[in-house]
Amino acid sequence: MSVEGLRQDGNRLLVPMLDADGVLWNLQAIAPDGSKRFAVGGRQAGLFCLLGDPGPVMLIGEGFATCAAARRATGYAAAVAFSAANMTATAQAMALAYPDADLVILADDDAHLVDHPTIGKNIGLEAARAAALAVGGRLAIPPREDDAA
DSSP: OOOOOEEEETTTTEEEEEOOTEEEEEEEEEESOOOOOEEOOOTTTTEEEEEEEOOOOEEEESHHHHHHHHHHHHOOOOEOEEEGHHHHHHHHHHHHHOSSSSSEOOOOOOOOGGHHHHHHHHHHHHHHHHHHHHHEEEEOOOOOOOGOO
């Protein structure tokens, strides 16, 4: 897999956050332990990182790891939205930029948050479903262990 414009700062991976015009607005730093940080005060809304060359199918997901793994497995380009809150905006940007592409929204399954006392919902799945509905895309949900039966 190519590094897709990524950089490294010490032991942190730096992922560019671009707008639809290709302007760099921010960076996401991913540490070896998986923690993610954005530049303080930097813009996040409406930004994404495009992995690969867009073609007939475009994958859209929350995190870099999800998108990079799906891209590697399928060969399709993927757009990293960086957060559940940014999924619909990223999907809409991809639909506008690539109107003939089959958009596949990659859901993060946050089932563990449904029982959380203050969250009480599956944020990743709900955001992916909303993004798919907003652009007429397909929804891809990761399998659960209880699906095997």
